[in-house]
Amino acid sequence: MVKTLNYGKFKLMERSFTNIIDNKEDALRRVRVALLNILEDTEDARRIAVDEKNKTMAIIENLTDGILLLDTNGRVETISLMVESFLKKSKEEIIGIDFFDIIAGNEFKALKDLLKDGGKIKAVQRKEVEVGDNLNLEVTVVFLKTEQEEKGSLIVLHDVTRDKLIEKMKTEFVSIAAHQLRTPLSAIKWTLRMILDGDVGKITEDQKELLDKTYISNERMISLINDLLNVSRIEEGRFLYKQENMQLEDIVDGIVKSSAESLKMKNLKIDIDVPKKLIPEVFVDKEKIGLVVQNLLENAIKYSKDGGDIKIVMEKLENEASFKIIDSGVGIPENQKERIFSKFFRGDNVVALETEGSGLGLYTAKNIVEAHKGKIWFESKENSGTTFCFTLPFAKK
Amino acid sequence: MFKKILLIEDDKFLRELMNKKLLSLDFEVSTAADGEEGLEKIKAEKPEVVLLDLILPGINGFEVLERAKKDPTTANIPIIILSNLGQSEDIEKGLKLGAKDFLVKAHFTPQEIVNKLKSILG
Incomplete structure (x- = not known):
């Protein structure tokens, strides 16, 4: 069939082929540029994402609270550096491990008891536990959820050891102060009472009247100290004793x-x-x-x-x-x-x-x-x- | 016969006042100014009742109470705590350790304290 085509026609076809190829080449070139642009944008976006991630990680790592991010299986994904010192373990001993395996030791029993609900972790809001040697932690656990899916859980450990110590010192101070104040007041009370009761000899009506008033004044002071003691206990939040x-x-x-x-x-x-x-x-x-x-x-x-x-x-x-x-x-x-x-x-x-x-x-x-x-x-x-x-x-x- | 009371109290004036009150009512009184002396006198003198302060130099009152109750020769001697501590925890601790009663000094007059003593002595 080709043989029957005359040269002129063939030339014409060749030219139109060349045109087509030229056009294709051009198109490809444009596609390539476009793709390169997209690639560059993606690379930028990736770099930004990595930067953002590093920034977020740096923020999490350097938080003064202990932060643990668990996946849906209860394994630790991410931690802040404080966690290492709270749990006395290095990052390598924590990341990728089941959280309850990490705190299996006896020193963390209180923490485990607080958080373990069956085989799972449970949500808590600012609960205090003592772990190890006098380390008091305030623990919060929240579940991370988007509308579609569970994203694991977040554990926040806040060191309240110092607050506890101050609280303890305040209680001791108040109870010692109350004791110190009550001792001289008791002496006054006992003395006045013994004089008023005639234990140390007779007194006149005028003397009795004055001493009676003094006695009442002193009683007022005693009850004021009781009130102050009560208030200081209220403020420590441990006022109720046995219900x-x-x-x-x-x-x-x-x-x-x-x-x-x-x-x-x-x-x-x-x-x-x-x-x-x-x-x-x-x-x-x-x-x-x-x-x-x-x-x-x-x-x-x-x-x-x-x-x-x-x-x-x-x-x-x-x-x-x-x-x-x-x-x-x-x-x-x-x-x-x-x-x-x-x-x-x-x-x-x-x-x-x-x-x-x-x-x-x-x-x-x-x-x-x-x-x-x-x-x-x-x-x-x-x-x-x-x-x-x-x-x-x-x-x- | 006069009943013998041991008064363990570190404050000199309070000790004198209580001593005076008890003597005026014909009790026989022995005194101690710290925990150690108190514990020795509980053992040596076997008083019929002990009035025991809690905040004492050296061995504190809770320890005196605990040791006196552990020693079979003194375990039966009734001990009344007479202290200016008085939080529920302190009271419970004292009674748990075997104190017969817990009196807050500032809340009782000498006569009321004597009445408590008499009720325990029968």
Whole structure:
């Protein structure tokens, strides 16, 4: 067939082939340039990504907290350098290893107990554990998740050893200070009492009157130190001691009985209203809840006028026991209601009325009630009376 | 017959005051100013009741209590802690170690302390 083509036609075809090839070559050249450009962009992007990764790694590695990133199988992927010193192992002994194998040693038992839930790690939020020799760590575990998939978990170990030490020193300081203050106060108390009781000879009425007042002053000082001790314990967050199931009615009853003297002194009538059927028990540190009731009752007594009425009402609510104390006393001024639970705060009207009082009673009461997961509040009108209420959740069956 | 009380207290003035009070009520009183002396006197004198302070130089009150309760010759002597410590932990520790009672000095008058002694002596 080709043989039949004449030369002219052949030439024409050749030219058009050449054209096509030229065009193709051109196109290829353009594609090549484009590809090279893309490659260059990718290389740039890769370099940026590597830079970013290095930066992120550098940040993670140099964090002052211990950070461990676990994959979905619980193996360690990435750590910060602090982890090596917390776990007393080198990076090589940690990376790629199952986290629970790393902390299998006895010194990390507390940490393992905290985090191991079956075979898996569980999420915790700022829990303190002691590991090894006096190293106190605050541990947080969060699961890393995107919308589609689990990405493993993140463990954060924060060294709180120093904070613990300071806390311990503060407690020791407070208890030693309290002890040191109480000793001379005890000596004063005992001396005055013995003189007043006539143990060292007869005294005149005038002397007795003065010494009686001195004795009361000294008692005030003793109770102020008790208040301060309580506050310092509250602030350490370890105020509640031993919680047990109790009848709220019994606690209130005991406190009211022990206040009989001061009720009589002001000629106050007290009325206690409890339901016939026992209120379900509450789970409380009975000494501390007693302190709440005592503080509220003391206030009601102190700020009532002579011959007034005080009423206590206890009720069973849906999930909690409620306590209410209603007085017809001086009340709380409107503009000071917000500050009534603040430490050392005392209302203007009561400062004018009574110079004594530490301003710690309601602060203490609020902290105790809230430590029991209860609520405390009040309603008051100046010059007509105050009602303080608190609730405590029922004990779990 | 007068009952014999051992008073272990490092503060001289408190010791004198309590001593005076007890003597005025015809008790026989022996005193010790630190833990070591106290422990020796518990063993040697076998008092009928011990009033024991906790913060003492040298051997502290908790240790005195622990050792006295461990020694079969003194284990039955009732010991009342009379201290100015008074946190729930301290009280529980004292009672667990075998103290008969725990009195916070600043919260009791000498007469009230004597009443406690009498109730224990029967």
